[in-house]
Amino acid sequence: MSTPREPTGPELERLSRSELVDLGHTLDGIRIVTDEPPPGSSDPRRERRNRRRVTLLLVLSLLAAGAFVGAYLFWPTGYVPPGAPGHTAHLLYTPLLGITFFGAVGALGAAMIVYVRSFYPDEVAVQHLEKGPSAERDRFTAAATFAEAGAHTGFGRRALIRRLGLTGLGVVGILGGLVAIGGLVRNPWKEGGDAPLWTTGWKPVGGETVFLRETTGDPTEIVKIRPEDVDPDGMVTVVPFRESERGDVEALHAAEMAPDNPVMLIRLPPGTRVDHLPRREDLHYGDYYAFSKVCTHLGCPASLYDTRLQVFLCPCHQSQFKITEGARPIFGPAARPLPQLPITVDADGFLVARGDFPDPVGPSFWEIGRGSH
Amino acid sequence: MGLVARTVTRATANALDRRFKAAGGARRQASHVFPKHHSFFWGEFALYSFAVLVVSGVYLALFFVPDTTEVVYRGPYEPMQGLSMSRAYHSVLTLSFEVRAGLFLRQLHHWAALLFVAGMILHMSRNFFTGAFRRPRELTWLGGVALLALGIFEGYLGYSMLDDLLSGLGVRIFSGILLSVPLVGTWLHWAVFGGEFFGDIWISRFFIAHVFLVPALLVALIGMHIGLVWYQKHTQFPGPGAREDTVVGERAVPGFVSRTVANGVCLLAVLGLMAGIFQINPVFLWGPYVPSQVSTYIQPDFYAGFLIGGLRLWPRWEIHLGAYTVPAPFWVGLVLPLLMFALLAAYPLLERLGTGDRGAHQVLQRPRDNPTRTGIGAMGLTFWGILFASGATDVIAATFDIPFELLVWAGRIGLLVLPPLAYVVVRRICLGLQRADRDVLERGVRTGVLQERPDGVYLEVRRPPGGADHAGRPIPLDYGGARVDHRPAASPEPVAGSVTEEQR
Numbered sequence: 023m024s025t026p027r028e029p030t031g032p033e034l035e036r037l038s039r040s041e042l043v044d045l046g047h048t049l050d051g052i053r054i055v056t057d058e059p060p061p062g063s064s065d066p067r068r069e070r071r072n073r074r075r076v077t078l079l080l081v082l083s084l085l086a087a088g089a090f091v092g093a094y095l096f097w098p099t100g101y102v103p104p105g106a107p108g109h110t111a112h113l114l115y116t117p118l119l120g121i122t123f124f125g126a127v128g129a130l131g132a133a134m135i136v137y138v139r140s141f142y143p144d145e146v147a148v149q150h151l152e153k154g155p156s157a158e159r160d161r162f163t164a165a166a167t168f169a170e171a172g173a174h175t176g177f178g179r180r181a182l183i184r185r186l187g188l189t190g191l192g193v194v195g196i197l198g199g200l201v202a203i204g205g206l207v208r209n210p211w212k213e214g215g216d217a218p219l220w221t222t223g224w225k226p227v228g229g230e231t232v233f234l235r236e237t238t239g240d241p242t243e244i245v246k247i248r249p250e251d252v253d254p255d256g257m258v259t260v261v262p263f264r265e266s267e268r269g270d271v272e273a274l275h276a277a278e279m280a281p282d283n284p285v286m287l288i289r290l291p292p293g294t295r296v297d298h299l300p301r302r303e304d305l306h307y308g309d310y311y312a313f314s315k316v317c318t319h320l321g322c323p324a325s326l327y328d329t330r331l332q333v334f335l336c337p338c339h340q341s342q343f344k345i346t347e348g349a350r351p352i353f354g355p356a357a358r359p360l361p362q363l364p365i366t367v368d369a370d371g372f373l374v375a376r377g378d379f380p381d382p383v384g385p386s387f388w389e390i391g392r393g394s395h
Numbered sequence: 396m397g398l399v400a401r402t403v404t405r406a407t408a409n410a411l412d413r414r415f416k417a418a419g420g421a422r423r424q425a426s427h428v429f430p431k432h433h434s435f436f437w438g439e440f441a442l443y444s445f446a447v448l449v450v451s452g453v454y455l456a457l458f459f460v461p462d463t464t465e466v467v468y469r470g471p472y473e474p475m476q477g478l479s480m481s482r483a484y485h486s487v488l489t490l491s492f493e494v495r496a497g498l499f500l501r502q503l504h505h506w507a508a509l510l511f512v513a514g515m516i517l518h519m520s521r522n523f524f525t526g527a528f529r530r531p532r533e534l535t536w537l538g539g540v541a542l543l544a545l546g547i548f549e550g551y552l553g554y555s556m557l558d559d560l561l562s563g564l565g566v567r568i569f570s571g572i573l574l575s576v577p578l579v580g581t582w583l584h585w586a587v588f589g590g591e592f593f594g595d596i597w598i599s600r601f602f603i604a605h606v607f608l609v610p611a612l613l614v615a616l617i618g619m620h621i622g623l624v625w626y627q628k629h630t631q632f633p634g635p636g637a638r639e640d641t642v643v644g645e646r647a648v649p650g651f652v653s654r655t656v657a658n659g660v661c662l663l664a665v666l667g668l669m670a671g672i673f674q675i676n677p678v679f680l681w682g683p684y685v686p687s688q689v690s691t692y693i694q695p696d697f698y699a700g701f702l703i704g705g706l707r708l709w710p711r712w713e714i715h716l717g718a719y720t721v722p723a724p725f726w727v728g729l730v731l732p733l734l735m736f737a738l739l740a741a742y743p744l745l746e747r748l749g750t751g752d753r754g755a756h757q758v759l760q761r762p763r764d765n766p767t768r769t770g771i772g773a774m775g776l777t778f779w780g781i782l783f784a785s786g787a788t789d790v791i792a793a794t795f796d797i798p799f800e801l802l803v804w805a806g807r808i809g810l811l812v813l814p815p816l817a818y819v820v821v822r823r824i825c826l827g828l829q830r831a832d833r834d835v836l837e838r839g840v841r842t843g844v845l846q847e848r849p850d851g852v853y854l855e856v857r858r859p860p861g862g863a864d865h866a867g868r869p870i871p872l873d874y875g876g877a878r879v880d881h882r883p884a885a886s887p888e889p890v891a892g893s894v895t896e897e898q899r
Contacts, residue, residue: 050426052646055636094496101471101492119499120671128664134657138650145650149428149642151628151757208585218591219581237687241479259687275465275479281567281592284687315687320571320706320724321592322564323689338564338693339707340789340799353800357711357723384592385571386713386722387580 051150062140072140079133086125093118211389220393222282223262224363225378231368232375234287234312235263241275244268246372249310252289255329259315260285262375282383284315285363286325286334287373288345294332299348301380305364310373312363313349316384317341319356334360358386429651430631430644434521436658438624441514443659445617447507447666451500452606458494460486461556461602463595472679480683483598484558491679503670508550510666512698515543523742523772525759527630529752533743535627538620540740545613547698552605554676554696556598563684564693566593568706572728577721630759633876639757692790701779704786705731708806735779763832764876766825773821774814781809832879836860837871842883858883 029037029045037045047054062072093115102112155161172178211217216225224232236245237259244263252258261283267273277283290296290309306312313334317324322338333352334343341356343349349360361383364376382393412418462482468475470485472492480488490497519539522528528536555562555569570592573584589596628642636643645651669675681690695703709727713720738745746768747753762769784791785806792799835841839857846854859869860880 046422047426050423052426052428055643099493099495101473103473116496116498116502116670117672119496120668123499123667123671124664126664127660127667131657131660131664134653134660138653138657142650142653145645146636147426147428147644147646148636149426149628151640151642153640153755153757203586206586206589207582208589210581210585210591239478261687279465279479279686281686319711320728321567322693323687325687325689326691337689337691337789338568339703340803341711351711354803355706355709355711355723357713385574385724386720387574387584388577388719388721389581390720390722391715391718 051152053148055146055148056144058144060141060143068140072136076133076137076140079129079136083126083129083133086122086129090119090122090126093122219384219387219389220382222378222383223277223280224283224285224375226375227264230264230266233263233265233368234260234285234365234373234375235277236260237278237284241278242271244274247287248371249289249308249367249373252287252310254289254291254309256289257325257327258287259325260287260312281321282314282316284323285312286315286327287312287365288327290332290345294346296345297347299350299359302348302362305362305380307365307367307373310365311345311349312365312375313343313345313360314363314379314383316360317356318351318358318360319354319385321385324356324360425646425648427625427647427651428628428642428644429647430629430637430642431651432632434525435629436655437514437518437521439655439659440662441511441518442617442621443662444507444511444514444666445613447663448504448511449610449614451504451507452610454500455490455504456606458486458490458497459483459556459602461599463558463593463598475679475682478683481558481598483556484678484683487557487559487678499670502673502675503666505554505675506669506673507666508553509675509696509698510662512543512546512550512696515539515546516698519543519739520772520776524762524769525630525632526756526765526768527759528743529754529756530743530747531627531755532623532630535620535623536743537740538616538623540736542613542616542620543739544736545609545616549605549609549613550696551699552601552609556601556605557676557678558598558684559678560681560684560688560690561678561693563593563686564689565695565699566597566684567686568703568728572724575722575725575728577719577725580722580725628757630757632759632761632878635877637758637877639755642757692793694787694790697783700786701782702728702732702786704782704784704788704806707788708782708785708803708810710807738775758876761876761878763825763828766822766829769825770818770822774818777814777817778810781806781813785810831881832874835879835881836874837869839869840881840883 034042063069097115097118098108098111099115100112102108156164169178177184210219226232233246236247238245246263247258247260261277261280263274263277267277288311290311292309294309296306296311315323315325317336317338319336319339319341322336324334324336324341324343326335326337327333328335332345334345334349335341336343336354336356339355341354342352343356343360344352349362351357351359358381361379361381363379365373366376368374382390408418460482464482465479466482466485468478468480468485468488470488470492472488475488487501491501492498522536522539551565551569555566570584570588573587574580576583584592587597587600588594589600629644631637631643634643676696682688693703694700705727706724709723712723712726715721762772785802788799788802788806791797792802837859839859842856842858844856846856848854857869859871861870861872863869
C-alpha cells in the first residue's frame, strides 16, 4: 500500500478524531468494513434495559464479594469430626467460599459480557497481511551485514581459529552438562552382591533370627506370628523383625516403610495341591507360603487376594498371580512370578525367615538376569 | 473521564512516549485485527487456567514442605491422629484443615491443572482438524506439542509430591518405568531417586521440578507460542473477505481484548465454583503412603489415563538378551508416549510430504474439506481414547460387572482394529458432508415441502442460495470453504414451486 505524505503538526491539530483514526488505519493497513451501531442501544428502551442488567450484575458481584470476605473471615474453619456440633458448618466452609467466589467473579464476568454484547459496535475489520519473506532490500542488506562482520573480524579467513573456537565453546557446553549431571550419578552396584536391588530387609545380618512380624498400623506394636494365628485361606502382611529392634521405634517403623519388605503370608487350606516352580520346592512351611507383596510389573502391592481362585491381583495394572502355581503370573502385564521367601518355625513356634528372597524383588530391570542366586 | 484522570493519563502517555517512542507501536498493536470464532477460545482457556495455576501455586508453595522426613500427626484431623507420615503429607493436611481457604485453594489449583491440560487438548484438536499448523506456523505447533507434554509431566509431578497413598503408587510406577530402560535404567533410577526407591530426596527434587524447572520452561514456551501467534497473526476460517493476504475480524482494542478478558473472568468464576463444591484429590481420605498398603480403583488424573491404560494392555513380553533383560513396561511406559508425541510433533512435516502442499496458509480448512487429515485425527483420538478407557478397566469392570480380562482383550484388539475403522468412517462422513454442501449450493436447500405437478409427479421445493434464472433453474454457486446454511429459512429466495427437483 502507498504511504501517505507525512502530515504536519498543524494539519494533525485540525483533523477530527475519526479522521485521525482513519489515518492510523491507513498506516496499519486496516479497513473497517462494518461498524454497526451497538445492537443493545438501538432504541431507548433496549438501551435502558441493558444498562439496568449490567448495573444489577455489578451490584450482585459486589454483594457476593462481601459475602465471600465474610465467609472467609468469620466462618469457623477448624476441623470438626462427624457427630460433633459444628461438623456441618465445617463441611460447608469450602463450598461456601466457592459459591460466593462464583457469585462475585461470575457476575463481574457476566456484566462484562452483557456490556460488550449490547454496547460495543458490531465490528468487521480487515487488515492487510504482509506475507512471505522480507523485502529483497532487507534480505540483501541483512546478508551483507553478516558477511561483512565475518570478513572484518577475520573469522571467515582464519578457519583454524574459527574451528578451534567453536570446538572450545562446545566443550564448555559439554563441561556444563557434565557438571550438571555428574553430581546426580550414583552407582547402583557399589555394594556388589549386596547391592540394594539384590537384597531386602529379610537378609540375615550377624546370624540374628528374622521373625515374621504382622503390620498392625501401629509401628510400636510387635506381633510375631505362630502358624496357628493364621486361618486357612487367611492372609497376613508381614515385615522383618529382629529382637535387637525391640523398643527401637525408628527401626520398627523403617522396617514397615522399606518398599522391598512387605510379604504376604498365606495359609492354604490343608491338602491344597501346589505346583512348585523350579528351585522353589522347599521354601514353604507346610501349607504356609510367604510371597513378596511387591508386584514384579511396576512395584505396586499385589495384594488383592481372591481365595476362591487362589489368585493375587495387583490393583494398579491387574496382573494376576496364581498362588497354587508358585505365584506365577497368569494374566496381565507382569512377567515374573512373585518372589518367595523361605520360611520355617523356630524352637519357640514362631514363623521365621530362613534367609533373603532367592529372587530379586520388584520391577524388572536390565541387569536382573544376573542376580538370581 | 474526569479532568484529573485525563491529565494524569495524558502525562503518563507523554512520559512513556518520550522515553520509549511507544505511540506508533501502541497504535499498531491496539488495531491488531483478530479473527472471531468460538473455537479460538480454547487456547486462551488453557492460558487463563495456567495463570490461575501460577498464582494459586505460589500461594500453596508457602505452606507445602517438600520433605520426606517422617513425623507423627498430632493435628486436629482425627482419622490421622498418631499416624506416621512424611512432613510433605503432614503439611498438606495442615493446609487443608488449619489454613483459611487452604482446601479451597488446593482444589482450585488441582481443577485449574485439569482444565489447563483439557484446554490444551481441545485447542490442539482444533488446530489439527482445521490445518492451522500448516506453513508458516509449524514452530507454533511444535511449541504446543512440547507444552502439552510438559503440562502432563508438570501435573504428574504436582500430585505425586503430596506423598499420599494414591500418588505414592504413581511414584512407584514411575520408578519402575525408569528401571525398565535398557542399559542405563538402574543408573537413571539412581540419578533421579538418589538410590533405591523411594529414598529420602525425591520429594525435594519433584518439588523443585514442579515449582521452578518445568514452570520456567512452560512460561518460556507459552511466551514464544503467543508471541508467534500475535506476530504472524491468527488464522481465520473461510468467509467474506477472508483471503490469504487478509485478516478479517475485530481490532484488539476494544473488541478482542474486552471479549477475551470477559471470558477469562467467567472461566475463573467457574474454576472457583468447582474448587468450592467439587471435591478433587482428597488426599486426607487416602492416607499417607505406606509401601505395603494399597487401595482399589487406582486412578490417576485424567491426562495420565492413557499411560496407565497402555501399561495395563501391553502383554508381558520380557526380552532376554543373554544375561540382560528388556522389561515389558519400557515399550509402553516410555517408548509409546514418546512415539505418540513424536508423531504429533512431526505431523505438519508428514502432511507436507504426503500432500506436497508447501504453500503458506492463512485461511483454515473446515474438517470436512480435508477428509484424509480429519480421518487421521479421528484415528489418533480413537487410539488415545482406547488407551484412556483401558486405564479405567477396574472401574468399568466393577461398575458394569464385566470381567476385566474381557476388557483387557477388548482394549488390545480395539487398539488395533478401531483406529483404522475410525479413519474409514470419519473419512466417509467428511465426503458425505462435502456432497451435502455442494448439493445445497448447486440445487438449493431442501425445504421438505412437496408439490404435485400436473402430470402427477411429486417434487420437493428447493431454495437455491444463488437464486434462480428466468426459467426457474437454480444458479449454482461455487463452494468457497465457508459454512453452508442448510436451513430453509436462512436462504434468500423463497420461490415456492418454481425451483424443483424430481424425486427419485
